[in-house]
Amino acid sequence: MFAYLVRRLFLMLVTLFGISIVIFFLLRIVPGNIVDILFAAAGYVDPADKVDLEKQLGIDQPLVVQYLHWIGGLLHGDLGYSYVSEKPALQEILPRIPITARLAGLALLFSASIGIPLGVISAVKQGSRIDYALRVMSLSGLSLPSFWLGLLVLTASVAMFGQMPIFNPNPQSFGEAFATYCIPAMVVGFRSSALTMRITRSSMLEVLRQDYIRTARAKGASDAAVNYHHALKNAILPVITVIGIEAAFLIGGLIVTETVFNIPGVARFLVEAIRWRDYPIVQNLVMFIAVVVVFANFIVDMLYAVFDPRIRYTD
Amino acid sequence: MRSVWALAAAAALSLLAFSTNTIAGEPKQGGILRMYHRDSPANASILEGATYSVNVPFMGVFNNLVIYDQHIAQNSPDTLRPELAESWSWSGDNKKLTFKLRQGVKWHDGKPFTSADVKCTFDLLMGKSQQKLRQNPRKAWYSEVDDVTPNGDFEISFNLKRPQPSLLAMLASGYTPIYPCHVSPADMRTHPIGTGPYKFVEFKANESIKLTRNPDYWKKGLPYLDGIEYTIIPNRSTAILAFVAGKFDMTFPTHITIPLLKDIKSQAPNAVCVVEPTNVSTNIIVNSSSPPFDNIDIRRAMSLALDRKAFVDILFEGQADIGGTMLPPPQGIWGMPKDKLQTIPGYGPDVNANREEAKKLMQKAGYGPDKHLAVKISTRNLAEYRDPAVILIDQLKSIYIDGELDVVETANWFPKVARKDYMLGLNLTGNSVDDPDQSFYENYSCGSERNYTNYCNKEIEKLFDVQSQEIDTNKRKQLVWDIDKKLQEDVARPIIFHARAGTCWQPYVKGITIMSNSSYNGFRYEDVWLDK
Numbered sequence: 001m002f003a004y005l006v007r008r009l010f011l012m013l014v015t016l017f018g019i020s021i022v023i024f025f026l027l028r029i030v031p032g033n034i035v036d037i038l039f040a041a042a043g044y045v046d047p048a049d050k051v052d053l054e055k056q057l058g059i060d061q062p063l064v065v066q067y068l069h070w071i072g073g074l075l076h077g078d079l080g081y082s083y084v085s086e087k088p089a090l091q092e093i094l095p096r097i098p099i100t101a102r103l104a105g106l107a108l109l110f111s112a113s114i115g116i117p118l119g120v121i122s123a124v125k126q127g128s129r130i131d132y133a134l135r136v137m138s139l140s141g142l143s144l145p146s147f148w149l150g151l152l153v154l155t156a157s158v159a160m161f162g163q164m165p166i167f168n169p170n171p172q173s174f175g176e177a178f179a180t181y182c183i184p185a186m187v188v189g190f191r192s193s194a195l196t197m198r199i200t201r202s203s204m205l206e207v208l209r210q211d212y213i214r215t216a217r218a219k220g221a222s223d224a225a226v227n228y229h230h231a232l233k234n235a236i237l238p239v240i241t242v243i244g245i246e247a248a249f250l251i252g253g254l255i256v257t258e259t260v261f262n263i264p265g266v267a268r269f270l271v272e273a274i275r276w277r278d279y280p281i282v283q284n285l286v287m288f289i290a291v292v293v294v295f296a297n298f299i300v301d302m303l304y305a306v307f308d309p310r311i312r313y314t315d
Numbered sequence: 316m317r318s319v320w321a322l323a324a325a326a327a328l329s330l331l332a333f334s335t336n337t338i339a340g341e342p343k344q345g346g347i348l349r350m351y352h353r354d355s356p357a358n359a360s361i362l363e364g365a366t367y368s369v370n371v372p373f374m375g376v377f378n379n380l381v382i383y384d385q386h387i388a389q390n391s392p393d394t395l396r397p398e399l400a401e402s403w404s405w406s407g408d409n410k411k412l413t414f415k416l417r418q419g420v421k422w423h424d425g426k427p428f429t430s431a432d433v434k435c436t437f438d439l440l441m442g443k444s445q446q447k448l449r450q451n452p453r454k455a456w457y458s459e460v461d462d463v464t465p466n467g468d469f470e471i472s473f474n475l476k477r478p479q480p481s482l483l484a485m486l487a488s489g490y491t492p493i494y495p496c497h498v499s500p501a502d503m504r505t506h507p508i509g510t511g512p513y514k515f516v517e518f519k520a521n522e523s524i525k526l527t528r529n530p531d532y533w534k535k536g537l538p539y540l541d542g543i544e545y546t547i548i549p550n551r552s553t554a555i556l557a558f559v560a561g562k563f564d565m566t567f568p569t570h571i572t573i574p575l576l577k578d579i580k581s582q583a584p585n586a587v588c589v590v591e592p593t594n595v596s597t598n599i600i601v602n603s604s605s606p607p608f609d610n611i612d613i614r615r616a617m618s619l620a621l622d623r624k625a626f627v628d629i630l631f632e633g634q635a636d637i638g639g640t641m642l643p644p645p646q647g648i649w650g651m652p653k654d655k656l657q658t659i660p661g662y663g664p665d666v667n668a669n670r671e672e673a674k675k676l677m678q679k680a681g682y683g684p685d686k687h688l689a690v691k692i693s694t695r696n697l698a699e700y701r702d703p704a705v706i707l708i709d710q711l712k713s714i715y716i717d718g719e720l721d722v723v724e725t726a727n728w729f730p731k732v733a734r735k736d737y738m739l740g741l742n743l744t745g746n747s748v749d750d751p752d753q754s755f756y757e758n759y760s761c762g763s764e765r766n767y768t769n770y771c772n773k774e775i776e777k778l779f780d781v782q783s784q785e786i787d788t789n790k791r792k793q794l795v796w797d798i799d800k801k802l803q804e805d806v807a808r809p810i811i812f813h814a815r816a817g818t819c820w821q822p823y824v825k826g827i828t829i830m831s832n833s834s835y836n837g838f839r840y841e842d843v844w845l846d847k
Contacts, residue, residue: 032726038357040729042365042452043745044764053449084357085520086505092520154556158582164560166553262548262557264522272355272521272549277726 008301012294019290020074023283024067033059034083034277057083059279070283080280084273089280093266093288100258100265103185104250110189111196112243116232118193119200119239124227126205134197141194146253150187150260167263184261188253192246199242203235210234236307244300248293342539342825346845351554352545353567355521358504361492362440365452366745367834370489371568372524372545374838375538376423377492377509380414380433381483385839388591388831390749391648392480392788395487399428399510409478409786416469420533422495423514430465435496437463437473448500453747455756455763456485459783478784481752488748489836512538512841521547532841539826539844551575559583564821564845569593569834571817573631579819588819590634591831592646594749597626597703599809600732600740600768607688608738612676614806617739619661619673620714626706626812636813637662639799640754643813646831648749651796659803673714682715693721694741695728703811704741732767742767742808749832751795755779759807770807823847 032040035053039045054060058069073080079089122134157164165179207213208231216230251267258268266285273281356369361377364370380400383390397403400414420428438444441457460482461474473482485491494500498508507515510533513526524545528538546563548554555575558566559582569591571579576588599617601608608614627635636643639659643650656662661669674683682688692708694700701722708718718739723731731737744765746754757763760779761771775798782794803809818829823846830837 031724032730036726036730038450040725041357042450043729044452045729045733046451046454046764049450052447056449082520085518086358086501151552154553158556158560162560164556164562166557166562259550260553262546262550262553264519269521276357 008298012298015294016287016290020071020283020287021067023286023290024070025063027277027279027282028063030274030277032277034279035059037276070280074284074287079284082273082281083278084276084281089284092269092281093285096264096266096269097288099263100254100267102181103188103258103263103265104247104254106181106185107189107192107250107253108243108247110186111192111246114189115193115196116200116236116239119197120204120227120232122197122201123204123208124223134201138194138197138201141190141197144190146187146191146256147260149190150184150257153183153187154260166261180263184257184263187261188250188257191253192243192250195242195246196239200235200239203238204231207231207235233307237304240300240303240307244296247296251289342842342844343846344539344844345541346847348540348543348565348824348840348843348845349563350543350545350565351548351557351563351567352524353551353554353570354549355547359507359515359518359524360448360500360504361490361507362436362494363448363450363452363500363504364490365450367489367568370835371838372526372543373507373515374489374492375511375513375526375543375840376507376515377494377511378420379487379489379491379493380416381487382839383487383830383833383836385837385842386826386828388828389646389648390484390487390830390833390836392484395483399433399493403483409480409784410475412473412475412482413466414471414473416471417533418469420510421531422497422510423508423529424498426495426497428493428495428510429468430471431468432496433471433493434463434465436492436494439494439500440491446500449504453485453490456753458756477780478786479752480786481748481750481783484748484750485753487836488833489838490747512839513540513543516542521549523547534841538841540840543840555579558586558819561821564824565827566817566819568818568829568838569816571819573634573815573817576817576819579817583819585822586819587822587824588817589829590815590817591829592636592642592813592815593745593834594642594647594747594813594832595743595745595834596638596640596642596813597699597811598742598744599707599811600737600742601806601808602735602737602739603768603770604735607680607690610680611806612680613688615660616673616676616680616714617711617716618803618806618809619669619676620710620716621661621707621809621811622666622710623662623812624666625710626703629706630702631812631815635815638813639803639810640758640808641751641795641799642746642749642832647813648832649751649792649795649799651799655796655800659800661809662803670713677715684715687715687717689717689719690738691721692718692739692741693723693731693737696722696724699814700741700743707741707811729767740767744808745834747833747835751779751791751798752783755782755798759802768808770805772801772805772807775801775805 034057035050039050058066082089082092085092118134122131125131154164165183168176168180171177171180213226213230216226254267255271258265270285352372354368359373361369361373378399380398381395382398384394384396387394399417399420401417403412403414405412416430422428439448440454441460442451442454459476459479461476463471463473465471492509494503495508512529512532514529516525516527518524527542528540532538557563559579579586580588601614603609603614623637627633627637638650639656641647641649644652663669692704694704704720708720711718732740744758756779757765759766759770760776778794778798782791782798785791785794820827825846826843828837
């Protein structure tokens with residue numbers, strides 16, 4: 001087990017190194033840089049000023065030198081400076097991480113706490129009206145784009161209550177705190193809860209057809225014991241995998257939701273940084289997201305062993 | 316007897332109403348003005364800025380030498396007011412402009428303001444300073460200034476190469492704040508220090524901008540507000556919903572499109588909304604250096620095919636203006652009168668007749684019903700660019716031109732235009748000062764940085780200088796109209812329309828005036844107050 005862990009950690013480092021190369025060079029392939037954007041906004045280009053500014057920012061250097069400079073800094077904990085705000089990148093990124101982390105965490109919690117039980121109910125009540133209703137609900141969840149759902153929630157709030165949930169850094173009441181995180185988290189989590197529900201349902205249906213379930217029923221086990229003790233425990237593995245993958249895909253939904261609800265988190269900041277071609281911010285943020293995803297996958301793999309005793313990681 | 320009492324009661328009530336009105340009309344101190352901001356500006360340095368995203372939040376931090384009256388919607392030479400300069404005078408030959416400066420003014424960090432700061436500011440703008448601006452978009456404004464010389468601590472002179480009365484207009488722009496010598500341009504980007512009514516508190520990119528009252532402002536008793544807070548909300552739907560829900564006292568200035576304005580008025584009927592021109596023209600840039608638009612007949616045919624009123628009706632529900640280079644009257648000071656405008660080919664009211672003439676020109680150039688000309692119409696990937704480009708494509712169909720939309724990301728737009736990698740481009744040109752010198756020299760003079768099409772006409776260039784030196788405003792207007800007419804006839808950069816936009820605020824916000832011929836000069840907000 002220990003050797004397996006060491007090997008996994010080594011592979012993770014290799015993966016992250018590969019990702020760093022891909023991030024860095026893909027970003028440079030995107031046409032234009034911060035200087036182009038600044039001059040585009042100004043509606044003119046002064047070639048001398050452009051050269052000066054590129055030199056000042058170090059983007060006149062060969063790409064390999066720029067890459068080594070970034071990675072060297074990263075290993076020393078120096079993330080460089082934002083080209084736009086001219087503040088240290090770390091200072092710009094750090095305060096935004098908890099905001100997005102809370103939102104993502106709540107969205108995943110929402111997704112699991114809604115998706116898994118409803119998926120189980122849908123499977124157990126297969127073919128019933130409840131099953132059909134839940135399947136329509138999950139289909140809607142997968143079909144409705146987050147930005148539309150977000151705007152719908154905002155418009156309905158204003159139309160019905162004259163209020164709107166929009167990010168409040170200092171909530172004065174539970175209601176404001178709820179609106180700040182929970183409502184946007186539900187919007188983000190709605191899609192992944194639908195996916196979780198569908199996967200749980202199909203996985204449960206497969207397990208419920210197994211011989212050992214029939215045996216458990218024959219032995220007189222109650223429905224609850226069969227469904228939740230025997231079936232769900234075995235059906236949960238694919239669900240965990242999906243939740244792990246969803247954690248990675250969540251960033252897409254977060255970008256839209258943070259924009260619609262005006263939440264100053266990492267996801268919206270990333271989009272703005274890409275718009276400005278603010279390389280230090282973009283490459284460090286994407287790297288951070290990559291680290292989160294790689295570790296999320298690692299944790300999912302470890303959870304397999306917890307939920308399924310048949311899985312043992314050996315050398 | 317009863318009627319006497321009734322009369323007395325009515326008199327008392329009317330007196331009460333009168334006194335309430337009087338009290339309501341008097342400015343009150345206090346409160347934070349909450350506004351949303353349409354996007355995150357690159358930084359806080361107005362001198363380096365090129366959009367009003369930077370002017371709006373930061374203009375209140377500074378003062379200019381002179382400023383346009385903040386409560387007269389139309390900027391004109393008659394509405395210039397002293398600010399850091401108490402007075403100004405021209406020399407007899409109109410080549411020297413001298414300002415007497417206000418004494419006792421302090422920067423927000425307590426250091427005294429002197430003429431050295433004015434010199435530092437203009438040396439920066441003219442590129443004569445050791446320190447450099449990251450960008451200097453308005454360097455061309457001062458091309459006729461030889462040098463700026465202090466005469467003691469509280470007097471300064473601008474020595475010009477030739478007379479240029481419009482210099483005062485440039486100095487009054489929101490784009491011309493005075494910077495302190497003792498703060499570097501880099502620091503001004505992150506923590507601006509000014510002499511203005513509000514002190515900078517913080518700017519969190521993509522999040523918020525906060526200003527607080529300057530208690531030591533040199534205008535005693537001002538500002539009325541305790542501060543101004545801008546929440547940055549790039550998503551327009553979210554921002555407008557938040558305004559309707561009462562989270563903001565005001566929308567971002569001129570951010571509301573005409574169709575959206577109806578929505579706001581229906582959801583927030585008490586909101587005060589105004590619609591004003593933005594002095595931004597939507598125009599066509601023509602690549603006349605390569606076929607097919609190197610042929611003047613095709614350029615003229617394209618210009619003749621424009622149905623400007625259709626653009627205005629579709630995009631602005633009729634609320635936009637048709638004009639030449641300069642913003643048309645009554646809001647524009649220098650725009651051609653309607654009768655002169657209609658003598659320009661393509662501006663006549665009979666669109667069908669114009670298009671028949673255009674078809675003849677196209678046939679002369681070898682095109683017709685059986686042989687259409689295929690063109691790409693390039694434009695930026697923003698709705699205000701894309702939407703008129705689609706209408707343009709539709710209109711050009713009527714004269715055998717098949718247009719294809721070529722949407723370009725902002726970062727690539729100017730490099731593409733600069734390397735002449737386009738046929739036609741749909742472009743927006745914003746004018747920060749309603750003055751011909753700003754518009755003509757920036758956009759049409761040979762070799763100018765914003766002259767995207769490299770239009771170069773030495774004869775017109777001479778006329779630019781003639782109008783620029785003319786002291787008599789009426790004579791200057793005649794010259795400007797003639798130049799503007801020639802620019803349209805040359806199809807230098809055909810103007811399609813001048814946009815209008817809306818601004819709304821809650822009824823308790825007092826003292827707001829939206830400028831009618833500039834989107835850049837009216838955000839000092841020192842006497843804005845909240846009646847609540």
